[in-house]
Amino acid sequence: MDIALATLLSPIVLFFLLGLAAALLKSQMTIPEAFAKGLAIYLMMSIGLKGGVEISKGDLGWDAGAVMISAVALSFLLPLIAYSLLRLTTRLNEIDAAATAAHYGSISIVTFVAAGQAINAAGLQTSGYLVAVAALMEVPAIISALIIANRGQAKSGSVAGSERGELAREVLLNASVVVLLGSLVIGWISGEQGMQRVAPFFVDPFQGVLCLFLLDMGLSAGRGLRNGWRQLGPGTIAFGLYMPIISAILAAGVAFLNGMSAGDAALLITLAASASYIAVPAAMRLALPKAKPSIYLTLSLGITFPFNLILGLPIYIWLARAVSPGAV
């Protein structure tokens, strides 16, 4: 209960709620698009560097490799579950269901960053290699969703041959993958000494920048919800709330099998429970242009992201403690 309250009353969640409320009340407040993108790159560079420095201290072993393989397998599997549930419980057609499923197999890096803060506040430690796990979990879900969409009737709505190269670039070289993995390698090479030189920029202002970014995310989520809520039926909204829990339970199983620490397990669970709204929408516009962005974007950004940030994180930390050996 303390963790739930601490998460809810943390500055990042409160700034998110401020942005959400402002957008729902039709406030004219905006954060310039280019500035918001700069903030996102800053946050990814910062967590990539920190993760790389942790790895340079000898954090990467066979256990980390096993977690990475398990996480990739989970990211392949989640869209299949999400697609089946969407087809069973909602009126979404095959293409919309496949595109939405891709979002729920991939990850949200902002939720990952916010989870890192909540996990540290709960007194748990996390490992640097989880940043690499985050980057690795971006892509497999997109491949799974395309395989689903390329069966049967959905085939006509899938990517045209001439766009395949562009799609591969968008998926494999999107900003999250390039910046996260690039910063991770830079942090690993430069180590603790290198980090000390850039710490005044990448460590000290991190919390403040995260608040600013979450304010913008609140505005984006609120405006997306305001514009797109009519596209979502009750079954679809319910999916946006229960799918993260299903993903979290499966990830908790993976964490248990790998004997992960409570902090690492909480991060993995959060990654699995989060839904993408940066990398996957771009890939889906290229790969499945007939899928409606007003459904999958509104659902992942307007329903699942706020749920994870406000209610999900304390649940995931509790779940991680329950499945981790020796955790209190």
Added chain:
Amino acid sequence: MHTRLRLELIIERMAAKRACSVLEAAGLTGYTVLPAISGFGGATRWNRDTDMSASSDMVVIISIGADSQIRAALTELEGLLGSHIGVLTVGEVQVLRPHRF
């Protein structure tokens, strides 16, 4: 003044690169791509600032050319609009320097 055709294509950003390739293949000597701020269509209201991925952003592509060049581009662009969100219009315009189009 000389008569030419002006093609105006409002299309989602993710398909803009392909649309520009079509214009180049049709022999059009130039085009301009402008960002669209917001709009309404298909019962959905959209704004540039609601999507972090910018995948829902729309752009406006304007090109002026001879009748034969514009018509050569239309068939391919029609195919593109079959799968991507967009609106295409063509109209007559008067140009001062015909050799540039």
